[in-house]
Amino acid sequence: MYHNPVLLKQSVDDLVTNQDGIYVDCTFGGGGHSQEILYRLSENGKLYAFDQDLDALKNTIDDPKFTLINQNFRFLENSLLMYGVAKVDGVLADLGVSSHQFDEAVRGFSTRNNAPLDMRMNVMQSLDAKKVINEYDEEALADIFYYYGELREARKLARDIVHHRKIKAINTTEDLKKLFSFLPPHKVNKFYAQLFQAIRIEVNQELEVLKEMLVQAYNVLKPSGRLVVISYHSLEDRLVKRFLKNGMFEGEPQRDIYGNYAKAFELVKSKAIIPDDKEIEENSRARSAKMRTGIKL
Numbered sequence: 001m002y003h004n005p006v007l008l009k010q011s012v013d014d015l016v017t018n019q020d021g022i023y024v025d026c027t028f029g030g031g032g033h034s035q036e037i038l039y040r041l042s043e044n045g046k047l048y049a050f051d052q053d054l055d056a057l058k059n060t061i062d063d064p065k066f067t068l069i070n071q072n073f074r075f076l077e078n079s080l081l082m083y084g085v086a087k088v089d090g091v092l093a094d095l096g097v098s099s100h101q102f103d104e105a106v107r108g109f110s111t112r113n114n115a116p117l118d119m120r121m122n123v124m125q126s127l128d129a130k131k132v133i134n135e136y137d138e139e140a141l142a143d144i145f146y147y148y149g150e151l152r153e154a155r156k157l158a159r160d161i162v163h164h165r166k167i168k169a170i171n172t173t174e175d176l177k178k179l180f181s182f183l184p185p186h187k188v189n190k191f192y193a194q195l196f197q198a199i200r201i202e203v204n205q206e207l208e209v210l211k212e213m214l215v216q217a218y219n220v221l222k223p224s225g226r227l228v229v230i231s232y233h234s235l236e237d238r239l240v241k242r243f244l245k246n247g248m249f250e251g252e253p254q255r256d257i258y259g260n261y262a263k264a265f266e267l268v269k270s271k272a273i274i275p276d277d278k279e280i281e282e283n284s285r286a287r288s289a290k291m292r293t294g295i296k297l
């Protein structure tokens with residue numbers, strides 16, 4: 001199976017409030033969420049879906065209400081304008097990589113397989129994991145490991161990598177993992193997961209594009225339109241949470257003349273929605289999912 005959609009019912013229940021409306025699925029993947037949105041729309045409704053990965057295009061849905069756009073969702077606003085769409089009723093984003101991307105060993109996302117250091121969601125882009133690991137300077141690498149992987153020994157890791165790559169280029173996931181094989185077995189899997197997460201975030205500029213998409217989603221939403229975001233790690237969730245609360249990512253939110261914080265969205269639930277035990281048992285990818293929904297004020 002290409003991908004088993006996470007929090008499917010909950011997310012689409014939150015998203016679709018107008019069966020004649022215009023909706024956006026920023027992360028088409030295997031099309032599970034898109035398919036469910038289409039079921040809820042009348043023949044007057046429209047769904048525009050984005051995916052930057054060419055593989056996802058193979059899953060396209062044959063439905064006159066549906067348009068699939070092979071583009072990064074950081075170009076949400078302009079891409080929709082190209083289709084004559086200025087305002088929409090709801091935007092969904094189910095972030096990260098699909099199971100298909102993860103399971104395709106050759107793409108280098110998984111810590112389990114030996115593969116070229118790649119990790120690009122869009123195989124047409126030039127920056128890949130090999131460039132990050134072999135060409136970034138020590139300080140840049142340390143920052144990536146510290147901020148994106150939340151690895152405390154970031155400086156030492158960066159130093160080790162720079163030392164080894166002078167002797168021999170680090171070309172594959174196995175070359176990279178081998179550098180840290182001295183770690184105790186009970187620590188090594190978590191460490192690799194954090195290391196790979198950090199590199200993947202950098203290769204795909206995941207936090208930057210998320211910020212750009214959130215701001216544009218706000219711009220394209222009609223008043224009362226809904227933004228639903230499912231994220232899979234705390235760095236993403238933190239950005240989504242702050243944006244839905246204050247319409248910004250950092251700093252002090254503005255206050256009105258009464259001293260109240262200016263709000264961009266009303267939250268459907270103050271706490272993030274997480275999958276229940278049954279869903280996690282059936283789909284391990286659901287384990288770290290957090291969903292937040294805002295209604296544009």
Ligand SMILES: C[S@@+](CC[C@H](N)C(=O)[O-])C[C@H]1O[C@@H](n2cnc3c(N)ncnc32)[C@H](O)[C@@H]1O
Pocket residue numbers: 003004005006026027028029030031032033034050051052053056071072073074094095096097098099121209
């Ligand atoms: C978790 S999967 C989505 C799965 C989908 N909801 C389903 O039901 O099959 C994320 C998908 O979004 C795509 N994606 C991630 N970031 C993207 C971005 N910045 N722009 C466009 N597509 C992106 C990935 O290529 C991947 O196919």
